[in-house]
Amino acid sequence: xxxxxxxxxxxxxxxxxxxxxxxxxxxxxxxxxxxxxxxxxxxxxxxxxxxxxxxxxxxxxxxxxxxxxxxxxxxx
Numbered sequence: 001x002x003x004x005x006x007x008x009x010x011x012x013x014x015x016x017x018x019x020x021x022x023x024x025x026x027x028x029x030x031x032x033x034x035x036x037x038x039x040x041x042x043x044x045x046x047x048x049x050x051x052x053x054x055x056x057x058x059x060x061x062x063x064x065x066x067x068x069x070x071x072x073x074x075x076x
Contacts, residue, residue: 001059001060001061001062001067002059002060002061002062002064003057003058003059003060004030004032004034004036004057004058004059004060005030005031005032005055005056005057005058005072006028006029006030006031006036006055006056006058007031007054007055007056008026008028008043008052008053008054008055008056009051009052009053010026010043010051010052010053011050011051012047012048012049012050012051013051014051015040015043015047015051015052018040018041018043023040024039024040024041025037025038025039025040026038026039026040026043036058038058038066038069042066042069043069046071054071054072055071055072055073056069056070056071056072057069057070057072
């Protein structure tokens, strides 16, 4: 399994583009410097009234298909 760690800050106003469907993917940069694109729908469970904020871990299989997305403890 592959694990990719990244920090994400999306305000509630910015997330409206994803919610409405005008934007469907979120581009993030991992702590290793890789760029990942993930479907915005996977972030819905992390939305608060302030948007989506935090450190995350995306777990993928050997073919780079997403297995899980989790919020992780801030290590900064």
